[in-house]
Amino acid sequence: MLISRHVIQTKTDKIHSWLFILPVFVILLIAAFIPLGYGLGLSFYRYKLNLQQSPVFVGFQNYTGMFKDELFIKSLKNNIFFAVLSVSIELVFGIIIAMMLSDDNTLSRLLITFLMVPMIIAPVASGTLWRMMLDRTYGIVNYLLELIGLPAVSWLGDYRIAIYTIILVDCWQFTPFVAILVLSSIKAIQKDIIDAARVDGASPWKVFMRVVLPITSPVIIIVAMIRFIDAFKVFDTIFVMTQGGPGSATEMLPTYIYRQGIKFLRVGYSSATAILFITSMSIIAWAFIRLRTRQLKRLG
Amino acid sequence: MGWFMSKRRSDNYLSNFLGVPTRIIVLILLFIAILFPFYWLVTNAFKIEREYFADPPVVFPSQITFQNFIDAVKKYELFKGLKNSLLIASGTTVVTVFAGSMAAYALINGSLPRKLKNVFAGWFLVQKMYPAVVVAVPVFYIIRTLGLMDSVLALIIMNASFNLPLVILLMIGFYQEVPYEVEEQSMLDGCSLLQRYFYITTPMVKPGLVATGMLTFVYSWNEFLYAVILTVNRAKPLTVTIAGFITDKGLIWGPMAAMGCTVVFPVLLIMWLMQKNFISGISAGALKG
Numbered sequence: 001m002l003i004s005r006h007v008i009q010t011k012t013d014k015i016h017s018w019l020f021i022l023p024v025f026v027i028l029l030i031a032a033f034i035p036l037g038y039g040l041g042l043s044f045y046r047y048k049l050n051l052q053q054s055p056v057f058v059g060f061q062n063y064t065g066m067f068k069d070e071l072f073i074k075s076l077k078n079n080i081f082f083a084v085l086s087v088s089i090e091l092v093f094g095i096i097i098a099m100m101l102s103d104d105n106t107l108s109r110l111l112i113t114f115l116m117v118p119m120i121i122a123p124v125a126s127g128t129l130w131r132m133m134l135d136r137t138y139g140i141v142n143y144l145l146e147l148i149g150l151p152a153v154s155w156l157g158d159y160r161i162a163i164y165t166i167i168l169v170d171c172w173q174f175t176p177f178v179a180i181l182v183l184s185s186i187k188a189i190q191k192d193i194i195d196a197a198r199v200d201g202a203s204p205w206k207v208f209m210r211v212v213l214p215i216t217s218p219v220i221i222i223v224a225m226i227r228f229i230d231a232f233k234v235f236d237t238i239f240v241m242t243q244g245g246p247g248s249a250t251e252m253l254p255t256y257i258y259r260q261g262i263k264f265l266r267v268g269y270s271s272a273t274a275i276l277f278i279t280s281m282s283i284i285a286w287a288f289i290r291l292r293t294r295q296l297k298r299l300g
Numbered sequence: 301m302g303w304f305m306s307k308r309r310s311d312n313y314l315s316n317f318l319g320v321p322t323r324i325i326v327l328i329l330l331f332i333a334i335l336f337p338f339y340w341l342v343t344n345a346f347k348i349e350r351e352y353f354a355d356p357p358v359v360f361p362s363q364i365t366f367q368n369f370i371d372a373v374k375k376y377e378l379f380k381g382l383k384n385s386l387l388i389a390s391g392t393t394v395v396t397v398f399a400g401s402m403a404a405y406a407l408i409n410g411s412l413p414r415k416l417k418n419v420f421a422g423w424f425l426v427q428k429m430y431p432a433v434v435v436a437v438p439v440f441y442i443i444r445t446l447g448l449m450d451s452v453l454a455l456i457i458m459n460a461s462f463n464l465p466l467v468i469l470l471m472i473g474f475y476q477e478v479p480y481e482v483e484e485q486s487m488l489d490g491c492s493l494l495q496r497y498f499y500i501t502t503p504m505v506k507p508g509l510v511a512t513g514m515l516t517f518v519y520s521w522n523e524f525l526y527a528v529i530l531t532v533n534r535a536k537p538l539t540v541t542i543a544g545f546i547t548d549k550g551l552i553w554g555p556m557a558a559m560g561c562t563v564v565f566p567v568l569l570i571m572w573l574m575q576k577n578f579i580s581g582i583s584a585g586a587l588k589g
Contacts, residue, residue: 016492018406020406039438100317102314117338122563132556194313207317274436277431
């Protein structure tokens, strides 16, 4: 990725280069490296900020304790369920929409511009917006449901439904993201390939399955990876819409870590959760990247 | 039908892969699903109280009022939030674009050891992986120790760190597009790296710099997690004010929608200004790493 050019090296250039990199280094040090290292250290201690006691070294106790905590298990399950379901829906609809908008005309271009909107506005704002529309009594969605004879739904108040509501909002925000990225890779397919398949009498569906999907699969895999990892970062929407409730029905890992660390000030414990989190994310990403390299190799 | 069907038959061949009727239905639903929520947000911001709390809901408001915006300013400190959001987002943009482009330039045209570049590349990947919340607790503690709680500066530092990878990545792409002869020639003319950066190369990538800056602005304008952790009152940006609406004050939809419009509008404006750059910026950020 970073290929530098062949440069005539002078001494001042060398000094300048280091000076140029310094600001970035300082920012990352304060905001990323030190906190990460500090978090790693803290994860081996029992330390509560609100109690006037110094940290006690407890080894891996924080890590083993997690799996005895029901709320942690619950939020882990919720998060996996949320990630798998929302990413699958986003991929299916995203690919369909990308296909449908792959022709180059005014309507498609207009719709692509509109598609940008849900994904770039603040998640806090879209959470608020949906909360307004999904309100049990005054919400427009329930009104429309009743209009066509369906019962009103308690979108955010029912513990069985709330997680699906979060998934719905997530899909509204990020299906466009999938669609736009897949669309750009569909447009990059050479027209002759599709023309050739068409002349050979392949049906549009067959062209989609046998030509478009295989060619775009490396991009689809990367997009799936990004969305999957992002699904474990979901925070703003939940914070605004349900606060993890009702009960713990929509509690996910980020909200759990936030609550343990910032609300209950269990610094050691929440750091341990965080470290475990980064480790598992890296493993998932590594698996996706391997899958992609294999796919790229297969395509030659 | 020219605006709906393309001239090239192979294009329509793909876009109608589920049949023409399905396509029309899906696209109409898509159109409604994306735009109706915004119609709802905007109309609610201008509805009188009787109409935003109506059952059945009022789809077409009978009169337009600015009372919600006035309430948002007077009771809910819209201007304070707006000022903080602007300060945080523009501060982050300036810091990130400046520091990021310098680093990108040094990585491309400077003389740095190869290993350092790999370290940076590896770091970008790691940073993409972990959510901001995992460093929240240590950051909270560090910022408190530094005495920066509830300050705009703390949020600028945090947002900068999370936007730097994308900015560096994009800027590297722009610097690589400048022909190397330019660098070489000015080097022979005796320009140092510093001079080349400021006077020769960076002016040539100005459009890229602006696009990158706008992207950073949007991301830090929308940022919520660190804002809610690191601010109490004085430095609260708009996103936190909006979230506070729901949790503390019940549902006051009119002012809430007015606030929502204030958060969304600048982002839409930037998107409209950037158009295609925005898409390529987002996809480059997503796919290159």
